[in-house]
Amino acid sequence: MKDVVGSPGTWSGMALRLSQCVSAGASMGAMATAYGFSNYTAFCYLIASMALQLLWSFGLACLDIYSLKTKRDLHNPVLVTAILSFAAASASAGVTILFERDVHFCRMYPQLSCGRYALSVVLAFITWSFIATSAVSMFWLLPSL
Template identity: 80%
Template sequence: MKEVVGSPGTWSGLLLRTGQCAFAGASIGVMVSALGFSNYTAFCYLIASMGLQALWSFGLACLDVYALKTKRDLHNPVLVTATLSFAAACSSAGVAVLFERDVQFCRMYPQFSCSRYELSVVLAFMTWSFVATSSLVMFWLMASL
């Protein structure tokens, strides 16, 4: 079987999964440190989605480590959470844009951490980009079977 960069059980796959987990964790950390995030459903959805993504990516990274240690081939279809991550990032980005540009919520209430909301959304999109790359690799591998 042809080895594709980022495929499960390879060093590049392990790096992708580690990146997914790290950026999802960072997105959660930044959002939780912002004041008042729990008042908005989109931000709570982002935390839930990134939490699921971090757990899923950590599990896949552990599987990659196992495959690398035992020299096993993992070229099997694996479920991905790319759609969930993208939906959460988009809905949170929409709320962040609404707060910042449309209703000037961040100017009227400076005690809210709008910059942290925005940073968390950026980290969520970076997580999604790693997940999307993994998804494309998996689709490529399934097509080559």
């Protein structure tokens, strides 16, 4: 059985899952502390998808920790929430760009936390990059199952 970097039950896999948890939590925190985020569906969708990603990644990290502790092999295909997270990040990025650059909404309403919107979107894309790395390692591992 191949030992692929980022595969379930390995130290690198656990590090990837914990990185996903941290970046998803940071994205949620940045958006939740921004003023007026709940008025826009894309931002609410981002928080919902990052919450789901946080829970999913935490569960997988716990599974990795259990596997490392008991020295069990976890080379089974695992579902990933990459498409949901990427869609939420893309939708939120589109709204953020619309607000800041296209209609200059942030200049007209300075009480909006446009900087936090942008920070949350960047963190969501970082989360997605960790998810994509996990997905690639899973697809790489799939032929050896």
